[in-house]
Amino acid sequence: MSIFNPLRTLDMTGKTRGMISDKVGLRFTVLPQHEREVTELYRAAGFTPLTVEKQDDGCLTFVFGHQPADRMMRLIDAVPPHFSANQGTIGLPPNRAN
16 A cells, blocks of 8 residues: 555546546656655655556556646656666667667
């Protein structure tokens, strides 16, 4: 269970909806050892995720709704990139670039 108390999407009956993909603006996956620090960073920046998903490998994905461009940039900048569980290089490796 996450230490974050995320907002839940409710349908007309008050039950939690299973699909929130139409409301998702950003997903940020972190390593489990960073959960508390990332949670505090988002709280300090004034953001609450729609939900926090625990992955099979222990990583946590913070799911946020759509935001205006300026708030989206603040959301992205709220957590340093080294907390991300998904790191890689964008583009082709040097030996494959034309």
